[in-house]
Amino acid sequence: xxxxxxxxxxxxxxxxxxxxxxxxxxxxxxxxxxxxxxxxxxxxxxxxxxxxxxxxxxxxxxxxxxxxxxxxxxxxxxxxxxxxxxxxxxxxxxxxxxxxxxxxxxxxxxxxxxxxxxxxxxxxxxxxxxxxxxxxxxxxxxxxxxxxxxxxxxxxxxxxxx
Numbered sequence: 758x759x760x761x762x763x764x765x766x767x768x769x770x771x772x773x774x775x776x777x778x779x780x781x782x783x784x785x786x787x788x789x790x791x792x793x794x795x796x797x798x799x800x801x802x803x804x805x806x807x808x809x810x811x812x813x814x815x816x817x818x819x820x821x822x823x824x825x826x827x828x829x830x831x832x833x834x835x836x837x838x839x840x841x842x843x844x845x846x847x848x849x850x851x852x853x854x855x856x857x858x859x860x861x862x863x864x865x866x867x868x869x870x871x872x873x874x875x876x877x878x879x880x881x882x883x884x885x886x887x888x889x890x891x892x893x894x895x896x897x898x899x900x901x902x903x904x905x906x907x908x909x910x911x912x913x914x915x916x917x918x919x
Contacts, residue, residue, distance in 0.1 A: 759802075760911060763848075767796075768905055768908055770788045772905070773788075774788065774789060774834075775897050775902070777897075778834070778898060779876070779880070785834075789838055790840070793840040793841040796845055799848050800844060800847040804852075810853075810854070814847065814852065814855070821862075835896045838897050838901075841900070845907055845908060846865065846907065850907075872899030873894050873898065873899040876895060876899070880894075
């Protein structure tokens with residue numbers, strides 16, 4: 758039940774942040790960080806029986822998040838969306854090992870970047886600009902699409918996918 762309520766609250770925020778990133782190339786970080794905390798709390802409840810895995814996953818996630826922020830891998834709001842993405846992932850899928858976590862993170866990053874590139878390509882066609890490696894591409898819509906799909910699947914299955 759908590760998953761469903763949290764999902765219903767999160768989906769409109771994801772849509773809003775995705776649209777905002779397309780328009781302004783920046784997002785308000787507070788909603789993403791607040792929701793990250795809520796999803797993290799739910800993941801603690803779900804993984805309470807495996808504290809080592811829980812601590813390992815969140816430790817690695819915080820390390821990635823910090824590295825993304827320090828080296829400016831992308832914008833700060835994009836790093837906040839990464840944090841939210843991991844929270845949603847942990848609550849939607851039953852992660853059983855660090856290897857599985859690594860696979861999910863890598864696959865979600867690839868999917869997110871592909872959606873971002875597709876969006877950038879469509880935007881370049883609309884604005885009649887050339888898309889190149891220096892182009893400014895919105896990443897948050899990729900995260901938003903991925904998480905909306907995950908949450909919808911999780912809601913249909915009524916909670917955690919095992």
